[in-house]
Amino acid sequence: MTPPLPPLITITEKDQPPAAAAALQGWPLLRLGFRPFYLGAALLACLSVPVWIALFLGHAELKLEISPLLWHAHEMLFGFAAGVIVGFLLTAVKAWTGLPTPRGALLGTLAFVWLAARVAAVVAPYPVYAALDMALLPAVALILLRVLIKAGNKRNIPLISLLVLMATANLVFHLSALGAIDVPPVAALYAGLALIVMVECVMAGRVVPMFTKNVTPGLVINIPRKFELALLAVTALALALWVFAPPGPVTLVACAVAAVLHAVRLWMWHPWVTFKRPILWILHAAYAWLPIGFVLLALAQVGWVSYSLAVHAFGVGVTGGLIIGMVTRTARGHTGRPLQVSRPEVLAYAFVMLAAVLRVLVPAVAPALYTQALAVAAGLWAVAFALYLVVYTPWLMRTRLDGKDG
Known part of the structure; x- marks a missing residue:
């Protein structure tokens, strides 16, 4: 892929008028929420998954206050995914409302609390870890709720309720x-994953068709509002039954219907038009794991597959794929860079999708290869987020290319 041309004019801080220069004061890393949280989440994804695999395979030991499995699952949900969601919302709410969200010392405090919880998980007494870990989501929910209310932005308040529910599950x-x-404890983890999937369903429904239409002249995507509401309702019902009800035919049917609705939704987004645009096809490819996950969840109701396959379809395929797609796209946009990804970023996309295949589909069809597939999937996942760190760390530590605040 040909690298994007540099901007014709690079605006520096000294070129800005006094008001803009004042806004640019402070460490660039703490000017907008996506910067510290995207970097922290990518670092956690890069380091913790290989550590978990080493623990699982007996190649390493780590003194933890909870089982390594619970630590791994919790950190992927309430460390990695929640960190990205927090960074995204702190950034998006500013764009939605035009009002400031945390920056400087307050943003640094929020990021420090997130980081301290990740460290405390492996070095501190459990009550210390729990207290640090439970502090972030309620604080962010309260901050963002106040901004949305002040702006009269009622449409996005339900997203804050999902943050509150995630905090409750935690x-x-x-x-x-x-x-x-x-x-x-696994029930709380399932609830956390279900809530993250709901956030992804809402946000993907807003941004993926919009992104697709914006770069495809003449493309029309009109999805009836009744269909969208029905899809979200069935998805919420299927996930709630999975978390709270015993396995049975009702959950099976709800999951099967959810799978069909998500497959139809994806088809209506015209995914085939994105093949030459990696920054778009990664979002469509990640979303394709939603119907796969619901099919596996339906099959798990009758014991045909393990719940772990469905969990990792949602966790690696959907969540990992959407995250690597969105943290590249939004970071490029909010650092003033073109929405054209380089070869390392395309490799990161491919590695996350391949990791999902190895973690979910290979064990389903070839159980004898489970250990090997698990190890290779973990390696691909870690390399994908290491590539993100290599490319984006310098960008997120510096002022935007266009000299604007953010």
Whole structure:
């Protein structure tokens, strides 16, 4: 792929009028939420998954207050995915409302709390880890709710309710791990994953067709609002039944219907027009794992496959794919760079999708290769986010190319 041409004019901070120069004061890393949280989440993804595989395969030991499996699952959901969601929302709410979101010292404090929780998970007593880990989501939800109310932006308040529900699931997990309540910790993790999937369904429905239309002249994507509402309702029902109800035919049917609706939605987005645009096809490819995940979840109701396959279809395929797609696209846009990805970024996209295939589909069809597929998938995942760090760390540590704030 031919690299994008540099801008004809590079505007520096000294070229700005006084008001703009004042806005550019401070460390660039702390000027907008996506910067510290995208970097932190990518670093966690890059390091923690190989550590988990080494623990799982018996090649390493780590003294943890909870089982390595629970640590891995929790950190992927409430560390990695939640960190990206927080960074995205802190950035998006500013764009949606035109009002400031945390920056400078406040943003640095939020990022420090997130980082401290990740470190505390492996070095601190469990109550310390739990307290740090539970602090971030409620704080961010309150901050963003105040901004949305001040702007009169009611449309996006439901996203804040999802943050509150994620915080609740996280609280249940920690109380369960501490033995304070009689709830299996894995149930709280399933609830956390279900809520993340709902966030992804809402946001993908907004941005993927819009991005696709914007770069495809003449393309028309008109999805009836009733269809969208039905899809979200069935998705929420299927996920709720999975989390709260025992396995059975009702959950099977709900998951099967959700799979069909998501496949239809993806088809209506015309994914075939994106093949020559990696920054777009990664979003469509990641979304394709949603119907796959619901099919696997339906089959798990009758014991034909393990729940782990569905969980990783959602976790690696959908969440990992959408995240690597969005943290590249939004970081490029908010650092003043063209929306044309380079070869390392395309490799990162391909590696995450291949990791999903190896983690989900290979064990499903060739169980004897499970260990090998798991190890290679973890390696591909780690390399994908290492590539992100190599490309984006210098960009996120510097002022935007166009000299604007953010």
